[in-house]
Structure formats: structure tokens, C-alpha cells
Amino acid sequence: MPKIPDSIVPAPLRKPAKPGQSAPKGPAPTDLKTSPPERPSHVERLGDQAKDAPADVLAWVDQRMGASGFLTGMLYRKVPKGTNWFYTLGSATLFAFIVQAVTGVFLAMFYTPSTTQAYASIAHINNDVPLGQFVHGMHKWGASVMVILIFLHMGRTFFFGAYKYPRELNWVIGVVLLILTMLMAFSGYLLPFDQRSFWASIVGININGTGPIVGPYLSDFLRAGPELGATTLSRFYAIHMLLVPGAIIALIGAHMYLVVKLGTTAPPWSKIDKPKIAAPLAQLDAGANGNGTGPANGASPSV
Amino acid sequence: MNGAETAPRQERAKPEPPGYFEGESMTRRRAFTIAAQGLGGLAGAAIILPAVGFAVAPIFHRGKERWEAVGPVSDFVEDTYRQVVFTETEGIGDAGKTTAYVRRSSEELEEEPGKFVAVSNRCAHLGCPVRFVEAAGNFICPCHGGVYDFQGKRIGGPPVRPLDQFQTRVRNGQVELGPRYSVTSQLEPVRARDPGEFTGGIWEYLYPPRPSTFPPP
Numbered sequence: 001m002p003k004i005p006d007s008i009v010p011a012p013l014r015k016p017a018k019p020g021q022s023a024p025k026g027p028a029p030t031d032l033k034t035s036p037p038e039r040p041s042h043v044e045r046l047g048d049q050a051k052d053a054p055a056d057v058l059a060w061v062d063q064r065m066g067a068s069g070f071l072t073g074m075l076y077r078k079v080p081k082g083t084n085w086f087y088t089l090g091s092a093t094l095f096a097f098i099v100q101a102v103t104g105v106f107l108a109m110f111y112t113p114s115t116t117q118a119y120a121s122i123a124h125i126n127n128d129v130p131l132g133q134f135v136h137g138m139h140k141w142g143a144s145v146m147v148i149l150i151f152l153h154m155g156r157t158f159f160f161g162a163y164k165y166p167r168e169l170n171w172v173i174g175v176v177l178l179i180l181t182m183l184m185a186f187s188g189y190l191l192p193f194d195q196r197s198f199w200a201s202i203v204g205i206n207i208n209g210t211g212p213i214v215g216p217y218l219s220d221f222l223r224a225g226p227e228l229g230a231t232t233l234s235r236f237y238a239i240h241m242l243l244v245p246g247a248i249i250a251l252i253g254a255h256m257y258l259v260v261k262l263g264t265t266a267p268p269w270s271k272i273d274k275p276k277i278a279a280p281l282a283q284l285d286a287g288a289n290g291n292g293t294g295p296a297n298g299a300s301p302s303v
Numbered sequence: 304m305n306g307a308e309t310a311p312r313q314e315r316a317k318p319e320p321p322g323y324f325e326g327e328s329m330t331r332r333r334a335f336t337i338a339a340q341g342l343g344g345l346a347g348a349a350i351i352l353p354a355v356g357f358a359v360a361p362i363f364h365r366g367k368e369r370w371e372a373v374g375p376v377s378d379f380v381e382d383t384y385r386q387v388v389f390t391e392t393e394g395i396g397d398a399g400k401t402t403a404y405v406r407r408s409s410e411e412l413e414e415e416p417g418k419f420v421a422v423s424n425r426c427a428h429l430g431c432p433v434r435f436v437e438a439a440g441n442f443i444c445p446c447h448g449g450v451y452d453f454q455g456k457r458i459g460g461p462p463v464r465p466l467d468q469f470q471t472r473v474r475n476g477q478v479e480l481g482p483r484y485s486v487t488s489q490l491e492p493v494r495a496r497d498p499g500e501f502t503g504g505i506w507e508y509l510y511p512p513r514p515s516t517f518p519p520p
Contacts, residue, residue, distance in 0.1 A: 115395035198398065203429040203446075209497040212509040217362050219497050224361040226495065226515040229392045229399065231361070 074260050082270035086160070089153035090259070094252065096146035100184075103139040104241060111191070113237035115230055118193035143185055150181050162265040170258040173251055180248050187240040193233060201236075202228065363514045369393070372477035373405060379419060379478060381407045384435050387421075389480055401425070403469055403480055404435050404442075412454060421480050422455045423467035430498040433466065442466060454490065464502045465490060470520050482517035492519035 040048070062068045079087075110129055112121040125132040154174065157163050163171035190201040205228070209219035224231040329337075373387040384404035392399035402424040408414035422442070426433045431446035441458070442451035450459035455466035465488065470481035485496040487503030494512035496502055501510060 115398050193398070199431065203431070206430045206498045210499040213511065216497060216500065216510055216513050220362040220513050220515050221359060225364065225366065225392075226513060227392045227399075230395045235358075 077260060077263065079264055080266035080270070082267045083264065084267065086156045086267075087264060089149060089156050093146060093149040093153050094256075096142055096149050097248065097252070099142045100139060100146060101245065103135050103142065104245075106135055107139055108241060113191070113234045115193065115233050118191065118233060122192045122194075143188060147181060147185055150178055154178060159268075160265060161268055167258070167262055167265070170255060170262070173255050173258070177248060177251050177255065180244050180251070184240060184244050184248070187236045187244065190233060190236045191240065198228075361515070365515050365517065368482055368517060370472070370474075370479045370481045372474070372479045373403070374478055375476055376473060376478055379405055379407050381409045381411075383437065384422070386435070387480070391483070402432065405471070405478060405480070419471040419473070419478050420454075421469040421471050423469060423483060425467055425498060427457065427462040427464045427466055427498050428460070455486075456488065456490065463499060464488060464496075467495060468492070470517075484517070484519040494519055 107125065110121060110125045110132065112118055122136070125136050127133075157171065157174065186201075186204055189204070190197045205219050205222050208222060209215045211218065220226060222232070222235070223229065224235050369391075371389040373389055374385070379385055384406045386402060387405055388400050388402050390399050391401040403421045404424065405419060405421045408416060408418040408420055410416055414420070424432045424434070424442075426444040426446065426449050428444065428447055428449045431444050433442045433444045433449065433451065435441075436443050440453045442455060444450070444460065444462070448460040449457065449462040451462070451466050452458045455468070457463075457465055465486050467483050467485050469483055472479050472481065483495045484492050485494065485502050486492055489503070491503070493502050493507065495516040496510055496512075500506070
């Protein structure tokens with residue numbers, strides 16, 4: 001939409017000047033009627049408009065979406081003192097998941113989930129497709145990386161006590177995400193359909209079957225029949241690339257929403273919640289022994 | 304509640320709670336809420352239930368009984384096994400093939416004479432392929448060290464029951480193998496179970512027979 005010139009827009013409807021732009025460059029003219037300010041040239045105005053274009057586009061989007069408040073709150077939220085590298089394990093797991101999702105999409109372009117063609121299509125990816133072995137390798141090793149990272153993240157949460165009130169629900173969601181990740185690892189293992197995949201999946205399905213009463217039916221469900229058959233592979237493929245990833249994405253959303261809403265915890269060794277009444281003495285104490293974690297004890301003979 | 308309070312209320316016929324007509328059991332809003340939620344639930348069920356049924360149906364489906372000839376009667380003897388490979392699941396190429404060890408029934412082992420015994424190579428622990436070792440006369444599993452005797456009874460390692468067997472029959476001088484079945488520790492036939500599942504006694508209830516398997520002979 002072409003911009004309407006300011007000269008024909010009534011003053012109250014004009015777009016307000018951005019901060020810093022309204023500042024006069026030279027000395028203010030004494031009388032605007034007798035000596036009007038010099039208008040910027042056409043080229044200058046075009047340049048200014050070009051410079052404003054990205055901000056204008058973002059403002060246009062934000063005016064309709066109203067996301068800036070949410071994004072500002074999320075990206076500039078306060079984190080507790082003592083936040084350290086261990087707190088990046090969750091993001092690292094998320095990044096591993098994104099890597100799996102992206103490489104998985106491109107692998108799906110070449111993979112054939114058919115018992116007679118799956119192995120050949122993987123061989124084709126590895127041997128013929130440019131960078132195919134690299135992308136397949138990223139997906140294969142990235143799977144292990146994601147499982148390792150999710151366990152480290154879980155360990156961090158546990159040992160830092162970050163699962164406690166009010167974050168129990170996030171722990172529960174995290175455990176479900178862990179189970180779904182294991183399900184991804186299990187269902188993805190069959191897809192190359194080589195000897196190792198085949199027998200590992202046989203063993204995995206049979207371990208599922210050892211659960212009393214429901215176990216045998218669970219095995220039949222996973223295999224789509226009493227024996228590993230033609231539909232087993234396509235079933236695993238659908239679980240691997242459609243069902244579980246959708247659930248994982250939804251739960252990651254809930255997980256991160258709760259992280260932003262509840263905030264992160266301080267590490268267990270940081271003691272920032274001192275009684276207010278002892279604060280001046282604590283500051284004195286801190287000044288004397290060089291850190292803020294000393295005992296907030298007025299009787300401390302540290303002087 | 305006394306009479307002085309009830310009398311004027313009846314005169315005005317003021318609905319209680321507000322929004323109700325006299326004698327109505329629910330408001331319009333509530334009726335429409337329930338109706339909308341009910342219809343939504345119905346529509347949701349109409350989509351979800353067939354989809355779930357589609358995914359779960361194979362549990363209740365039994366395939367066609369399949370018999371395959373594995374060799375003339377004269378190929379098989381009483382005192383050792385002959386390894387045969389045949390198709391158990393059709394349409395998936397080599398992945399659908401399975402191995403069986405076949406011999407004639409032995410009177411020494413008090414088996415019904417004139418029959419053929421076909422022992423599956425699927426380990427009863429977790430489904431690895433076992434191998435018949437001629438010198439030892441045992442079946443040995445490479446994965447976790449399961450050992451079975453000549454008849455397929457477990458004699459060592461983690462397996463929970465003897466090796467599965469296949470139904471056998473003779474047609475036109477050829478030994479044919481049919482559906483798989485499992486056996487109890489006394490070699491009594493039961494419906495096929497997956498590896499790792501006990502058979503016999505109370506285990507028949509804890510690991511119930513699946514509708515997708517064939518009745519034992």
C-alpha cells in the first residue's frame with residue numbers, strides 16, 4: 001500500500017515520529033511561518049523510508065499479532081543468580097530434537113518403508129545420494145545424542161531439586177517426553193531393516209510381550225499381527241515420523257510454557273534468600289570475606 | 304421457610320433459579336451447552352474410533368492357515384534334525400522366512416510313531432535364532448546362552464519354556480509344515496505364545512492366548 005504523504009493527512013492522524021527522529025538537526029527556527037524548515041530532498045526521504053522498512057514491517061505484524069509483549073517477557077525474563085552451563089542441557093536436548101526433525105524430513109524424501117525396499121533405499125541414501133551418508137549419520141548419531149542429553153537434563157533437574165513445587169507438572173511432562181524419546185529410538189531402530197535392526201526389534205517387541213495380560217496384545221499391536229510382517233515396518237514408520245513427533249512437539253510447547261511461566265530455579269548451593277533484617281550485616285560480612293554466601297550473622301567476628 | 308415468604312413468590316411466579324421457566328429443569332443455555340458438547344463428542348468419536356480400530360484391528364485378525372512342503376519323507380530321520388527354511392509370513396521376502404529343525408518322531412523318546420517333529424529355531428527367551436549343535440545334540444542360542452535338549456526342552460539359560468514347534472503333515476510324500484504352536488514344559492501343545500512368555504498352569508491366564516494365533520493340534 002502506498003504511503004499517504006504527511007501533508008494531506010490531518011495532524012492528529014499522522015504517524016507519530018519515532019524517538020530521536022523528531023529532534024531538530026539545526027537550531028530551531030524562530031518562526032515556522034516566515035522561515036519554514038528545509039524539507040528533506042526526495043532521495044533523502046526514500047533513504048529514510050528504506051531504513052525504516054524492516055521496523056515498519058515488524059510493527060505491521062506486531063500490531064496485528066500482539067506478540068511483542070509475550071516475546072519480550074519470554075526472551076528478557078529474569079533468571080536466578082548462579083545460573084550456569086548445566087541450565088543449557090534442556091535447550092541442548094531441544095536442539096538435538098530439531099536436528100532429528102530436520103534430518104528426518106530429508107531422509108524421508110529418499111526412504112521407502114517397504115520390507116523389500118527399505119534396506120536398498122538406505123543403501124541408496126548412503127552410497128549414491130550427495131551428502132546422504134552425512135545426513136543419515138547426523139540422524140543416526142543425533143538419536144544417541146538426544147537420548148544422552150535428555151538423561152543429563154533429567155539428572156540436572158533432579159540433583160538441583162528443580163522438580164519440586166511448583167514445578168512437579170513440568171517434571172511429569174518431562175518424564176512423558178523421555179518415554180516418547182525412547183519410543184522414537186525404538187521405532188527408528190527398525191527402519192534401516194538390516195540384520196541388526198530386524199533382530200533388535202524382534203527382541204524389543206518380545207520384551208514388550210513379557211508384560212502380563214496386556215503384553216501379548218501389545219506385541220500383536222506393534223507387529224500388526226502374530227509375526228513381524230509387511231505392515232510392521234510401515235507401522236513403525238508412521239509411529240516414528242508422524243505420531244510420536246507430533247506428541248513430542250506439543251509436549252515441548254507445554255514444557256517450555258511452564259519453564260517461562262514458573263521461571264528456573266537457582267542452583268542449590270546459591271543462598272540468595274536471606275532474611276531482610278540481616279541484610280546490612282550480611283553485606284558487611286560479604287564485603288569482609290569476599291562473597292555473598294557467608295553467614296548472615298551479626299555476631300560474626302569477621303572485622 | 305414460612306408461609307409469609309412463599310405466598311408472594313407464587314403470585315409472581317418468579318423462576319428460581321433465574322432464567323428458568325416455571326417447571327423447567329434446565330435453562331436454554333445449559334440445554335444448548337449439553338447438546339453442543341454431546342454432538343461434538345459424537346463427531347469426535349466418529350473420527351477417533353474407526354482410526355483406533357484400524358490400528359488395533361490386527362490384534363483380532365487371524366491370517367490364512369498356510370502349509371508349505373519342505374522335502375520328501377525320506378529326507379528325515381529319527382536321531383537327528385534336518386534344517387529347513389520356509390515362508391511363515393508371505394509378501395515380505397526374506398524377512399518372512401523362518402527356520403525349522405525337522406525329524407521323524409522317535410519311539411525311544413516315547414513320541415507318537417509315524418509323525419514328524421518340526422522345532423522352531425526361535426529362542427523362547429527373546430526370539431533370537433537358535434542353532435542345533437549336532438555334537439552336543441542340543442539347541443544353543445547365541446544371544447544369552449539359552450540351551451535346549453534334543454526335544455527342545457529348556458535345560459539351561461534364561462528361556463522360560465521349550466522351543467516352539469510347527470504342525471506337520473504328509474501330503475503326496477512330502478512333509479509339510481503348518482502353523483506355529485507353543486508347548487508347555489511337558490511338551491503339551493498350546494496356542495503360540497511370543498518368546499519370553501511362560502506356558503502352562505496359571506501362566507495360560509497371565510499370558511492369555513492371542514486371537515491372531517491358531518489353535519494347537
